[in-house]
Amino acid sequence: MDKQTKLGLYQIMVLSRTFEEAILRDYHADKTPNWDIGAGLIPGEMHLSAGQEPVAAGICAHLTSDDAITATHRPHHLAIAHGVDLNKLAAEIFGRETGFGRGRGGHMHIFDPATHFSCSGIIAEGFPPALGQAFAFQRQNKKAVAVAVTGEGAANQGAFHESLNLASLWKLPIVFVVEDNDWAISVPRHSSTAISSNAQRALGYGIPGTRVEDNSVEEVWAQAKVAIERARSGGGPSLIEVHTVRLLGHFEGDAQAYRDDLEGLNGRDPIPLYAAQLTQEGILDAELIGKIASDAKGRVERAFDFAKASPMPSADNVSQYVFA
Amino acid sequence: MDKQTKLGLYQIMVLSRTFEEAILRDYHADKTPNWDIGAGLIPGEMHLSAGQEPVAAGICAHLTSDDAITATHRPHHLAIAHGVDLNKLAAEIFGRETGFGRGRGGHMHIFDPATHFSCSGIIAEGFPPALGQAFAFQRQNKKAVAVAVTGEGAANQGAFHESLNLASLWKLPIVFVVEDNDWAISVPRHSSTAISSNAQRALGYGIPGTRVEDNSVEEVWAQAKVAIERARSGGGPSLIEVHTVRLLGHFEGDAQAYRDDLEGLNGRDPIPLYAAQLTQEGILDAELIGKIASDAKGRVERAFDFAKASPMPSADNVSQYVFA
Amino acid sequence: MTLTNKVVSPIATRKLTTAKAMVEGIAQEMERDPSVFMMGEDVGSYGGIFSSSTGLLERFGPDRVLDTPISETAFMGLATGAAVEGMRPIVELMFVDFFGVCMDQIYNHMGKIHYESGGNVKVPLVLLTAVGGGYSDGAQHSQCLWGTFAHLPGLKVVVPSNPTDAKGLMISSIRDDNPVIFMFHKGVMGLPWMAKNPRSLGPVPEEEYETPIGKASIARPGNDVTIVTLSLSVHHALDAAEEVAKDGIDCEVIDLRSLVPLDRTAILESVARTGRLLVVDEDYRSFGLSGEIAAIVGETDPTLLKAPLIRVTMPDTPIPYARTLEYAALPTRDRILAAIRQITH
């Protein structure tokens, strides 16, 4: 793995984190004094992906905008790593007419036809449409692949099973990714399944499965390379589970009283860990770290400025776009 | 395995087949000249289990009426082997007020609280309620177990996955059985999944899985013994797949033009095969075979007579039993 | 039926069953547009349990006519994703009664993506499904449920009653840029193995044509009573109308043909003339189609009604197996007759 690739992975992780830090700031800025989830410039549920950037960075490094990726209720890192337009992403989160969904969607419903990005707020139910994208690519003789992502909690939903079976049967060009962040809201993995790795399940569909421990972006990158090349060359689907970490609450406002792994959590933050590794390897230094941070900051703030300056959708048009 | 047990298995298989032969006769008797599925004393879809009796006999030999069993749209062999009242079964199939569902249910909706028997016409969706029966038995500190049966086609439905996972997680006293008769209506197994044995899938839930080839009632009996004892003693769920055979169409009226395995099908009929084996072993002879047949015939005809003599439900009561 | 596309022989003399008319529409679109494909359980060599795809596999091959595993969530979603990427899937849910295993894909994804994307993503597909009872298939295989689909936004709901409309509506549905739920009643398909209404065989132009989605048809004009109905019940209503015509009662029978969009104008225009409204609906009585029709009148002008409206529907009861019970529940010709007599007495 070359230096440029490593730097690229680091940069994209930083960009994603910077974007979410800006959300954090603006989300909470105007919900007080009586914290109200529906108030403020960014209302509604907010699921942040901080900690899970290695998954997004490692996977998306192998994709182009011709490839499709489907995320969950926690979509930012994947959207950003896949290269969606940051302005439109921010604008959608702010509910503006200039957003990906003209403010109709919100942060759980980002659809970008230009990069084939989509997501869904229903657990595991993003998998089936992803099958369809892979199917279309296959039938249209494109070399494109689809990637479908869920959490480890979602892997116990029926759609997971049906999708893996059908993908294997029809040899669809798709890669399934499970982000195991130990938690499904307040339910720890061991309370949702008796098995310790979904790689095991992959065998039950006749497809290769692998599990990446330790949230290592380079290991994700390496496994994704194999899986995506396999899909792209007609070899059919694979599954990759990544043991990652959810640094924040399930959503903003989650008090996390249930959580028994808070201690030492910050020590598991993959971004400083990767920075340290790359510094050790002589790829990063303090100056470059600073430059990457400020580049990211610049891009994010421009996107947020764009969003905030954009018009709200007009109430008159509430029923526009129900039908094409 | 002792002689009595073997004889018992044979008898129950014969009883089930005899019952279905009587259905066949009466179902088709009055649908002509223009064959009309909705006409006659037994109207509606009719899914017969002929060929699959070894599954029912081998499993149910280990159950008492305190144990629950949930069947599919193809339920007769399981109902009969589990010992439901033949009169009420026949009466329900004839849509009579004396049937298990007072004529409301029909042959896909047989519920017998006395033996905890139930079934459902929706693929794989009998599994989840069976979990609940197992759960109740567990919480009520009963020694009872639940058995849930589907076809191999149904094993690709989401409910299958969710149920196995939950059963394993909560160590429910349940045994999952897959009847692999090679077909899901017209779709052969190899067109519905890339894997050759659901025993493989069981591992993906952390439970033991086994596959019985050759439709052997004794092998089913042996595997079921292990699985049911395991469940009964708190060891949790298991899965048994049986490679069985569907001797008839998916439902009556199915022309089976799609079917490429009709040749030699009769040679796979498990009843004469088992009769031959038991004769060889000196357990059966022509006389005993005849007696078992005529006993079965007598029981079945009495049940059918009871059904036909029973009153039809009154149209006035169509909306009775919507709510308790 | 309105013919908006090709020029069509004004009077079609060739007769087809509804099933054959539908399949012909599908085949013509598959011929015309390579992005159209069909999938579902037993749509391949079986040709569709209710003959909705007979001959398509033979003609278009297994790449375009696909048997699926019994994994409705997976393949409904697959249809959505393929549509998003520019294909035009026709996907069959064998019986509408099975919707519950895949409804999330249908109403939270298929039906909402266009809106959530602010109009940027289109989901052009047809979800074909069999509805209806009358042949003792019991509580899980006999429902209509169009009210359930029509209540949820983002899905067009099309329900033909005869071969001519079935072909035209099928072609319109395939060409529509939205998800269209196309619900065919088993009793209008003209299946050889089921009691069928004689009108399930009818004239069908050979050419391609579109029947507009959202326009009701006046199956029988009349001035005394408005019968708003759809699907198989159209024929029961026509039979009842013929019967009471002998007594000088002149019923207008409106075949809605689609619930979404709903042709309010046709309903209101008729009720304004007749002052008497009967809704005949094989779906469950409450919180469904019959209520919606009542509301359209009530919110426009309740004085249009010279008598209380009557709903002849399935009761709010799971559909029973025994024939005596099922036929007590169904909106039969006799129940319609009784309602006409009551509303005009």
Added chain:
Amino acid sequence: MTLTNKVVSPIATRKLTTAKAMVEGIAQEMERDPSVFMMGEDVGSYGGIFSSSTGLLERFGPDRVLDTPISETAFMGLATGAAVEGMRPIVELMFVDFFGVCMDQIYNHMGKIHYESGGNVKVPLVLLTAVGGGYSDGAQHSQCLWGTFAHLPGLKVVVPSNPTDAKGLMISSIRDDNPVIFMFHKGVMGLPWMAKNPRSLGPVPEEEYETPIGKASIARPGNDVTIVTLSLSVHHALDAAEEVAKDGIDCEVIDLRSLVPLDRTAILESVARTGRLLVVDEDYRSFGLSGEIAAIVGETDPTLLKAPLIRVTMPDTPIPYARTLEYAALPTRDRILAAIRQITH
């Protein structure tokens, strides 16, 4: 609220939020009846995402308060099977919007087994679920959908609007021998982290009591306009009624409290008096509750209406995220006010 069970202090002075009132009802039933248990996603240590089970795990332990995997089909079915075997499950579907992943279990099994078994099998359970929008949770997390559940036979549908009813209806639901869908609006729960109606805090008797399922309550008596509504909209209707009372317009606000059974009598009695009907419904407009109310009037006596009825509902539109759009869609106090003015002008 009718108190039919224990003797209750005639005026409760203690105030609880709706969430706490519901949980108190559950806890009292769990205390009384060991066959009652609760399960769902995050109902354990989290205490329910919308506080529907706060404290129950601590009090009754993990054997009776169970966190489930995200496998709604499995655990909904589990509830049904356990009920069949004599337990009384309370099972939570976190948001009603998720019904599509498990609807088959709900409507084809839970709701139909009693009927299919000819009354021989009972399914006593409560399906608890959060409904409603107003806080920008988007198209998949803001719906009401009670019309969908009420349309399908075999399920009772209960929708409380305030703490007093919530506790009484919860106890009645648990004791009911049928599956009861208990839909609580997030906006009436009195959650500390969401804008709440002031009436989400109200007097709740400490004792156990039942509130009968199927009886509407007159939230405000009046003689000029009948407003039929339920859930959070009751409060918007009351606010609007107070406002127009200043102008001498006297609205009656009917809080339905349950859709199945539906209190036809209360609706008809009121409309007969007022002649003016407004239906306020946070569910989608078409093929749902508002239509059903219209039909009840239309099939009883359309001349009861002195003016066209008005429906103030969500449009047939997926629920938008942006506040400007969502509040244009919701049946707000302002939209109700405008409708009252229109119907009485």
